[in-house]
Amino acid sequence: MDKLLYINGEWTGSELEKINITNPASGEIVGTVPNGGATETKQAIEAAHQAYLKWSKLTAYERCDLLERYYDLVLENEDELARVLTLEMGKPLHEAKGEIKYAASFLKWFAEEGKRVYGRTVPSQHGDKRLQVIKKAVGVVGAITPWNFPAAMITRKLGPALASGCSIVIKPAKQTPLTAVFLVELAEKAGIPKGVVNLVTGNASKIGDELLSNPLVKKITFTGSTEIGRVLMEKGAKHIKNLSLELGGHAPIIVLDDADLDLAVKGTMASKFRNAGQTCICGNRIYVQENIYEEFITRFVEEASKLKVGNGLDEGTDIGPIIDKNGYQKVEEHVQDALSKGATCVLGGEGTPKNGAYFYPPTVLKDVNSTMLVMHEETFGPVAPIQKFTTDEDAVELANQSPYGLAAYVFSESNRRGTKVVEALDYGIIGWNDGAPSTAQAPFGGMKESGMGREGGIEGLEEYLETKYVSIGV
Numbered sequence: 001m002d003k004l005l006y007i008n009g010e011w012t013g014s015e016l017e018k019i020n021i022t023n024p025a026s027g028e029i030v031g032t033v034p035n036g037g038a039t040e041t042k043q044a045i046e047a048a049h050q051a052y053l054k055w056s057k058l059t060a061y062e063r064c065d066l067l068e069r070y071y072d073l074v075l076e077n078e079d080e081l082a083r084v085l086t087l088e089m090g091k092p093l094h095e096a097k098g099e100i101k102y103a104a105s106f107l108k109w110f111a112e113e114g115k116r117v118y119g120r121t122v123p124s125q126h127g128d129k130r131l132q133v134i135k136k137a138v139g140v141v142g143a144i145t146p147w148n149f150p151a152a153m154i155t156r157k158l159g160p161a162l163a164s165g166c167s168i169v170i171k172p173a174k175q176t177p178l179t180a181v182f183l184v185e186l187a188e189k190a191g192i193p194k195g196v197v198n199l200v201t202g203n204a205s206k207i208g209d210e211l212l213s214n215p216l217v218k219k220i221t222f223t224g225s226t227e228i229g230r231v232l233m234e235k236g237a238k239h240i241k242n243l244s245l246e247l248g249g250h251a252p253i254i255v256l257d258d259a260d261l262d263l264a265v266k267g268t269m270a271s272k273f274r275n276a277g278q279t280c281i282c283g284n285r286i287y288v289q290e291n292i293y294e295e296f297i298t299r300f301v302e303e304a305s306k307l308k309v310g311n312g313l314d315e316g317t318d319i320g321p322i323i324d325k326n327g328y329q330k331v332e333e334h335v336q337d338a339l340s341k342g343a344t345c346v347l348g349g350e351g352t353p354k355n356g357a358y359f360y361p362p363t364v365l366k367d368v369n370s371t372m373l374v375m376h377e378e379t380f381g382p383v384a385p386i387q388k389f390t391t392d393e394d395a396v397e398l399a400n401q402s403p404y405g406l407a408a409y410v411f412s413e414s415n416r417r418g419t420k421v422v423e424a425l426d427y428g429i430i431g432w433n434d435g436a437p438s439t440a441q442a443p444f445g446g447m448k449e450s451g452m453g454r455e456g457g458i459e460g461l462e463e464y465l466e467t468k469y470v471s472i473g474v
Contacts, residue, residue, distance in 0.1 A: 001031030001084070003181040005040055005201060008047030009194020013040065019202065021178055024090040024321040025311040027356025031088070033177045036202030041169065041210035044198035048140045048167040049216045051195025056137045056165035060115045064163055067111035070190035074104040074155075077186060081151065085179045086312040089150055090320040091275050093312055102438070103151035103183075106159040106456070109440040113461050114163025130472040135465045137165030138242055139218035142211035144232075145180070146223045147173035147323060148278045154183055156444075156455045157221045162196065164464040166219070169198045169211065175323060177201045212236050219464065222246070223280070226404070226449050244453035244463050246445055249280045249406030250378050252399035254421060255296055256392065256412040257289040260433075264411035265299045267435030268384070271409055273307060273362055274436075276319045277382040278327070281407035281429060281438065285368075285375050286386045287395050293388040297366055301347045304362040304384070319382055321359050322351075328358035331381030334374040335363060338385060343368050348382075370398065378404070392417060396424045405447030409435060428454075 001021075005013035013034030021031045034040075055063070074081065082096035091099070122131035141161045145153040154170060161168045172180035184199045200207055211217050212235040219242040222232055226248040236243055253271060255264045271283035288296045312320040322328040328351060335349055348363030360381055368375060368385040375385060389395045399408055408427040412418040422430050428446040431437040438444060438456075445454035453463050 001178055003031060003033050003178060005034050005036050005044075006181070006184045006188070006197070006199040007040065007044045008051075008198070009188070016040075016202070019174065021088050021175070022356070023087050024175075024323050025313070025357050031178050033181065033201040036200045037206040038210045040202070041171075041200050041207045042214065044169045044200050045140060045142075045210070045214050045216050047195040048169050048198050051193060052137070052140055052165075052167040055162075055167055055193060055196050058165070060117060060163070063165065064111040064114045066191055067107050067114070067159065067162060070187055070192065071104050071107040071111060073186045073190050074100065074107065074183070077182075081179065081182055083313070084182055085151060085176075086320075088176045088178050089147060090312050090323065092317045092320055095275060096312065099149055099152050102440075103155040105440040106152070106155040109456075110159035110163040110461060113458060114160075117164065117461065117465065128474055130474055132470040132472065134468045134470065136468050138464050138466055139166060140216050141166045141168045141219045141221060141464065142171070142217045143168055144171045144208065144211070144220070144222045144224065145173060147175040148275060148280070150176035150179040151183060153223050154180055156440075156460070158197065160455075160461045160464050162192070164461060166464050167196045167198075169200060169217070171200055171204070171207045171211070174201075174204060208232070209235070212241065213238070215239055218242055219244070221463070229451060244455065245451040246280065246453075246455060247406075247449065247451040248378050248404055249282070249446065249450055250284045250376070250402045250404040251281055251407040251409065251427075252402070253283040253286045253409040254395045254399060254411070255286070255288045255292070256395075256410070256414070256417060256421070257292045258413050258417065259292070259411035260413055261292065261296060261299060263433055264296065265303055267409065267411060267431070267433065268300060269303055270435035271431070272384050273304070273319060273382050276322060276360070278323060278380050282380070283384070283409055283435070284379055286384055287389050287398055288386055289395070290388045290390055293386075297346065297364070297386055300384070300386075301364050304347055304364055307362045309359050309361050319362060321357050322381055325353075325358060327380055328353060328360065331360050331379055331383060334377065334379045334381075335365070335383055338365050338368060338372040338374050341369070341372050343372060343385065370401070376402070392421055396421055400424075400426050403449045406450035407431070407437070407446070
């Protein structure tokens with residue numbers, strides 16, 4: 001799969017140096033993309049700006065009809081898209097198909113919601129004035145997306161951008177650009193006008209710097225690490241860029257002693273081991289009330305031991321590879337640090353790197369405490385550290401001690417206790433008896449160092465709109 005850049009409706013960049021894309025399950029090269037930089041990004045921005053002037057003047061119905069067509073094409077190509085995604089990212093094929101459906105749902109939701117961008121009239125204190133509030137598309141958007149959800153993280157940005165009247169320049173992650181190219185090919189096939197959607201692969205710093213420094217780019221939307229988020233905020237300050245940042249997480253899972261343990265185990269499994277633990281809302285630290293601690297661990301280990309590790313294309317695989325060597329080494333570091341500080345490994349605990357592929361089994365650690373790295377840093381791997389707590393207040397205190405505030409989970413059958421815990425948690429997303437809360441129609445985003453802004457829901461559309469107030473003398 002040798003792919004190209006997409007700028008102003010043209011596939012280009014064949015003359016550029018190529019970047020090899022490898023399958024993390026085998027280390028084999030599965031495709032190439034051009035190593036684009038500042039020049040190509042500037043061309044894409046200029047094309048997006050010219051396209052925006054026309055695209056934003058279409059009616060919401062015209063734009064949304066094209067998004068509906070795009071949605072249909074994504075679903076029609078679900079199997080092939082999922083296979084490409086698994087080849088370059090590694091997640092099990094059934095999870096990849098789930099992601100494609102999830103990605104498509106953003107196109108559908110915003111195609112519908114784009115027809116409901118409402119302004120309002122405001123009562124005036126003077127009889128000779130009429131006050132109006134109207135909405136306007138932000139303009140050219142620069143979208144920087146991560147490797148762990150290479151389809152959904154694009155459509156979660158592209159859907160509201162296009163529905164609101166913006167144009168977009170997409171910079172996909174270096175590890176997983178092939179899925180992005182496939183999605184852009186379908187956008188072209190759907191009839192999205194040239195220049196409205198552009199794709200530049202290559203040097204992250206050069207592409208990012210051009211997006212941040214170019215005054216034609218009015219908004220940056222980024223999903224990735226908190227460290228890079230800080231850099232984007234600093235560099236974006238020169239032009240006061242409109243920013244949406246979905247950054248790192250360190251999600252706590254709290255299991256109260258009145259929880260339905262079958263449901264709690266099932267929900268924790270879904271949160272912890274999906275995508276081999278390589279998700280931003282993955283349950284990273286598990287807090288279980290002391291009087292059910294041992295029973296929860298027994299049931300959890302029983303279920304986790306059933307998971308099969310392997311190539312995502314192989315039937316029956318539940319956990320695919322860690323994305324690369326750096327990711328694998330971080331998982332190993334967290335496990336060894338915990339063991340050296342008194343944790344007990346009751347499942348897994350030893351990876352199997354081979355021929356450029358890095359696999360790590362589902363791992364469960366008990367007797368964990370707050371001195372361990374795994375309880376402070378995002379592991380991004382299939383490691384479940386479990387710490388006991390005494391009171392509900394203790395659990396909330398432990399959960400809130402993190403500087404991150406993206407997602408949290410609570411398992412309790414008591415409306416009173418659950419409500420108090422949920423209201424006390426400083427997190428933007430909370431799953432109460434739900435290990436998989438993400439959905440297109442609800443806002444997604446975090447507090448504290450987990451970012452700013454929201455994606456999904458009506459809040460996600462607002463991120464791509466400016467509010468204009470008009471006072472009319474009559």
